[in-house]
Amino acid sequence: MRNLFGGGAGSSRGSDAGKTPRHSSGWKELQKHLKSQESLRVLDIGPTSSANINYITSLGHSIYMANLVEESAKPEWLTPGEAGEEPKFDTERFFETNLNFSGRQFDVVILWDTADFLPESLVEPIFEKIYEVMASGGLMLAFFHTSNDPGTTFNRYHLTDTEVVEMQKAGSYPVLRSYSNRNIEALLKKFSGYRFFLAKDNLREVIVTR
Secondary structure, eight states, X not given: OTTOOOSSOOOOSSOSTTOEEEEOHHHHHHHHHHHHSSSOEEEEESSOOHHHHHHHHXXXXXXXXXXHHHHHTSGGGEEOOSTTOOOEEOHHHHHHHHSOOTTOOEEEEEEETGGGGSOHHHHHHHHHHHHHHEEEEEEEEEEEESOOOTTOOEEEXXXXXXXEEEEEEEEOOXXXXXXXXXXXXXXXXXXXXXXXXXXXXXXXXXXXXX
């Protein structure tokens, strides 16, 4: 499966240059959980980061990664529409290729701001798939933009052993949408609970319980 692998060292694309530290209350909460549990399965949905792989495995957990934004931007997923219609995104084939976890269940999911950069037809199905593959009582940390400012960059997020995550530009993908609390709650309607964290920038953080 492309963009999906288990524990062990790996390499991120790009150097350490251009990293911007950002305080994350959501990461602070999730980190407590990771440090208090053993042998969790973690799904990191975002550009590959060797820092994330090394940090999660150092805590005794396994990590799997899926870079959905980069994959979804490839023209291979578009199928011709009917006469006069726009090409359609082949959601079913995309999911089978990029989100087929062979029956694995995940205790923790880190979604970053992936949903903000995906084609509209993928957004709701992504949350349905995450719900399906998460273990009962599992936790998800998700980021959402509150503004679709055209200057917003698509970033790789690096975890640290502090309350900070490091942001690093990872490609020239346009932000496609922003979210209000109500928008986010609609996407999370199947989950048992969620908690919002306030931030000074245009990112809203949410800890979600399966």
